[in-house]
Amino acid sequence: MKDSAPTIRDSASLGRFLGAGVRMLLVSLIFMGDTTGWTARDIWTERRKAVRSVRDGVERMRSDRLAASFPSLNPGFVPVESSGLPAWLANAVGLYADVGTYVPPAPGQRRVLIHVQDLHAVEEAQRNIASLLDQLAGSAGGTDGLWVGLEGAAGPFRTNDFRALAAPSVIRRVSDRFLRAGLISGPEFFSLTTERPFRLWGTEDPAAYEANIRALTQTFPTQSQDNARLLQARRRMDTLKKALYPPALLALDEAQMAYESNQLALTGYVQKLAENVSDRDLGPSLLRYRDALRLEANLSFTSVETDQRRLLEHLAPLLTDLERRRLTEAGLACRLGRARHGSFLTALKEICRQHRVDLAGYPHFLAHNAYVEKVEGLRAEDLMGMLNGWLIDK
Numbered sequence: 001m002k003d004s005a006p007t008i009r010d011s012a013s014l015g016r017f018l019g020a021g022v023r024m025l026l027v028s029l030i031f032m033g034d035t036t037g038w039t040a041r042d043i044w045t046e047r048r049k050a051v052r053s054v055r056d057g058v059e060r061m062r063s064d065r066l067a068a069s070f071p072s073l074n075p076g077f078v079p080v081e082s083s084g085l086p087a088w089l090a091n092a093v094g095l096y097a098d099v100g101t102y103v104p105p106a107p108g109q110r111r112v113l114i115h116v117q118d119l120h121a122v123e124e125a126q127r128n129i130a131s132l133l134d135q136l137a138g139s140a141g142g143t144d145g146l147w148v149g150l151e152g153a154a155g156p157f158r159t160n161d162f163r164a165l166a167a168p169s170v171i172r173r174v175s176d177r178f179l180r181a182g183l184i185s186g187p188e189f190f191s192l193t194t195e196r197p198f199r200l201w202g203t204e205d206p207a208a209y210e211a212n213i214r215a216l217t218q219t220f221p222t223q224s225q226d227n228a229r230l231l232q233a234r235r236r237m238d239t240l241k242k243a244l245y246p247p248a249l250l251a252l253d254e255a256q257m258a259y260e261s262n263q264l265a266l267t268g269y270v271q272k273l274a275e276n277v278s279d280r281d282l283g284p285s286l287l288r289y290r291d292a293l294r295l296e297a298n299l300s301f302t303s304v305e306t307d308q309r310r311l312l313e314h315l316a317p318l319l320t321d322l323e324r325r326r327l328t329e330a331g332l333a334c335r336l337g338r339a340r341h342g343s344f345l346t347a348l349k350e351i352c353r354q355h356r357v358d359l360a361g362y363p364h365f366l367a368h369n370a371y372v373e374k375v376e377g378l379r380a381e382d383l384m385g386m387l388n389g390w391l392i393d394k
Contacts, residue, residue, distance in 0.1 A: 086104075089112075126186030145198045152202070157201070162192060171193065172192075271290070295367070299364070303364040304364045319355075327344075330343060330344045
């Protein structure tokens with residue numbers, strides 16, 4: 001059974017689809033809407049929740065705020081060196097995205113192209129894109145508004161027409177349902193719900209797009225035969241390798257093939273390459289990454305979270321407003337890529353020393369900080385460049 005070929009999204013068709021959907025959902029909201037938010041039962045439920053929250057103590061709330069400023073506990077990450085980012089870009093994307101590669105504009109050029117990549121058809125990812133676009137529109141959109149180009153579409157989107165159909169709160173509820181159902185994307189959700197100026201534009205060339213689809217679908221009839229030929233050629237190549245390659249080269253080749261076919265993660269790939277190799281031959285980036293992997297292997301992130309929570313609950317009632325603000329600002333600067341993790345840890349250690357809080361009592365938290373400091377400053381492109389160069393040399 002063949003998959004049907006995708007077609008480019010036409011803005012007028014999208015307009016008719018969204019228009020009908022908005023009218024349909026407006027009717028359903030009026031006649032079948034969920035009105036429990038207005039019942040007395042829910043009002044008192046929320047009030048009881050608030051009372052319980054107060055009884056739980058103000059200090060827990062303070063520690064929660066501090067916890068939000070701590071560097072995230074994210075195993076297996078490679079931080080990107082972002083010290084060269086302009087402040088507006090770091091502030092705009094730091095809360096919603098990681099910067100992969102930054103290329104500054106040429107002298108005299110003011111326009112900046114930001115390529116946003118995330119998972120298709122995943123609600124959480126699309127909501128994140130919508131939040132990122134709203135943040136960019138507020139900080140970098142200018143008086144003309146943010147220009148947003150979308151793949152898989154051609155020409156202007158007419159989402160502004162639908163914003164006038166009902167009150168903003170109703171449009172948001174309708175858009176939210178559409179997004180949950182996968183009927184619209186994050187950028188379309190942004191365009192329907194934002195209060196900031198913007199332009200949403202499909203960037204595809206319809207003729208080239210359709211030609212690409214035809215080229216793809218023309219391969220479907222012979223796909224099984226082509227796959228069989230490739231498999232046969234690969235088996236012959238493997239037989240020759242086993243006959244001609246020495247054991248060390250064969251192991252290296254198998255690791256590389258497994259990595260390129262996504263059967264082996266980067267972490268396992270580096271560990272395979274590092275076996276029986278001197279530190280001098282690995283080079284600084286690969287050596288640093290290998291050491292970080294070893295630290296990570298010995299970490300228990302559950303224990304790290306427990307240590308962090310204990311530390312915050314101990315520290316929160318001792319802090320002055322100035323100290324709390326300093327620690328929060330240091331953690332936020334670290335998360336936004338404007339400062340290194342070491343600066344946050346320095347501030348934390350100084351505050352703990354002033355209040356006679358011994359960090360030695362939180363060994364898992366300290367181990368995690370050592371791990372983060374080890375990988376901090378690694379650039380993914382440098383790591384991959386050194387990895388490829390190392391393979392060529394070998």
